[in-house]
Amino acid sequence: MSAQAAEHAVHDPNLGITGLDHRKMGMWAFLGSECMFFGSLIGTYMSYKGKSLTGPTPHEIFNIPLTSVSAFVLLMSSVWMVLALNYLRLNNMRWAKFWILMTALFGAWFVGNQVYEFAEFVHEGLTLQTSLFGSTFFVLTGFHGAHVTGGVIWLLSLWALALMGKLGPEDYLKVEIAGLYWHFVDIVWIAIFTLVYLIP
Amino acid sequence: MADPHAAATPHAAGSHAAAEGGHATVATYLRVGVVLTVVTAIEVATLYIPGIPGLLLVLSLIVMSIVKFALVVGFYMHLRYDPQVLRALFVGPLLIAIAIILALMALFGAYILLPRT
Numbered sequence: 001m002s003a004q005a006a007e008h009a010v011h012d013p014n015l016g017i018t019g020l021d022h023r024k025m026g027m028w029a030f031l032g033s034e035c036m037f038f039g040s041l042i043g044t045y046m047s048y049k050g051k052s053l054t055g056p057t058p059h060e061i062f063n064i065p066l067t068s069v070s071a072f073v074l075l076m077s078s079v080w081m082v083l084a085l086n087y088l089r090l091n092n093m094r095w096a097k098f099w100i101l102m103t104a105l106f107g108a109w110f111v112g113n114q115v116y117e118f119a120e121f122v123h124e125g126l127t128l129q130t131s132l133f134g135s136t137f138f139v140l141t142g143f144h145g146a147h148v149t150g151g152v153i154w155l156l157s158l159w160a161l162a163l164m165g166k167l168g169p170e171d172y173l174k175v176e177i178a179g180l181y182w183h184f185v186d187i188v189w190i191a192i193f194t195l196v197y198l199i200p
Numbered sequence: 201m202a203d204p205h206a207a208a209t210p211h212a213a214g215s216h217a218a219a220e221g222g223h224a225t226v227a228t229y230l231r232v233g234v235v236l237t238v239v240t241a242i243e244v245a246t247l248y249i250p251g252i253p254g255l256l257l258v259l260s261l262i263v264m265s266i267v268k269f270a271l272v273v274g275f276y277m278h279l280r281y282d283p284q285v286l287r288a289l290f291v292g293p294l295l296i297a298i299a300i301i302l303a304l305m306a307l308f309g310a311y312i313l314l315p316r317t
Contacts, residue, residue: 018285028286032293039297043304068244075240075268079233082276086226183277187269194265198243199258 027177031184034147038188041143042195045136052131061124062197063117070113071193074148077106078186081179091169097162100175103182104155107148114145137196144192147185154178224275232275239264 014021049058084099118138121127126134158178161167167175224232243264246257274280279287 028289032290035293035297039300043301047304047308071240075236078276082229180277183272187272190268194261198261
């Protein structure tokens with residue numbers, strides 16, 4: 001650690017011996033563990049793919065146009081998130097609040113699509129107990145949906161704090177950490193979209 | 201970081217948020233967004249190309265997915281601007297995750313990345 005970083009660390013309890021903020025490092029470490037968590041779920045899905053004894057099969061029930069819209073919606077929410085962070089950095093709270101809300105709304109749109117998709121699948125006879133496909137699919141995408149839902153709640157909390165005037169540019173790191181989480185759920189969906197939905 | 205007390209209009213922000221100490225510009229964020237959208241559209245369109253060989257389809261989908269993944273992590277998560285230790289914190293477990301997926305598939309004899317013909 002440089003002398004300058006050491007001096008800074010004395011004044012800021014959030015800075016560790018690396019000179020980096022504990023909270024940001026903690027979030028990256030958490031995201032690393034999440035990689036392994038979703039890696040296990042994706043690996044399980046891929047291992048059991050095509051080995052179900054009973055239908056319906058993925059080809060029979062996947063609604064690719066709907067899922068493509070969901071993928072687009074989540075990607076766009078990531079764009080809104082970086083815009084929110086940018087305007088927060090510039091102390092433009094009006095637009096920061098707007099883009100935080102848009103990010104949350106697009107996240108909610110994604111979750112809504114997933115709820116609709118799950119309901120359709122159950123209606124067509126695919127449940128958690130139906131087959132290996134049903135079990136691995138619902139566990140993988142369900143956990144992802146739960147992560148998105150958590151992110152939406154987090155973003156709405158930040159938006160509410162901003163509305164009350166309790167969130168400003170000095171809280172940049174808090175929003176950046178929320179953004180890191182949000183982008184992570186986006187990249188997990190990028191992997192799921194390709195490996196689960198698109199690859200035949 | 202920009203002066204937190206400096207007010208900026210949405211329009212001005214686009215031109216003033218130039219890369220400074222590890223931040224991309226708004227224009228860069230939007231360009232990345234456009235690329236992500238286009239790649240996603242190509243991914244979906246690839247499925248509907250008649251007669252495309254299975255191996256080519258799978259490989260092209262995986263490559264496009266990796267490109268999207270790298271763009272989001274590099275630009276939106278700022279990892280390309282962040283210190284090495286943060287990159288290691290994420291890339292290390294990511295490699296382990298990929299190893300987990302490949303190991304599980306090998307253990308279960310699931311060679312489904314190469315679709316059956």
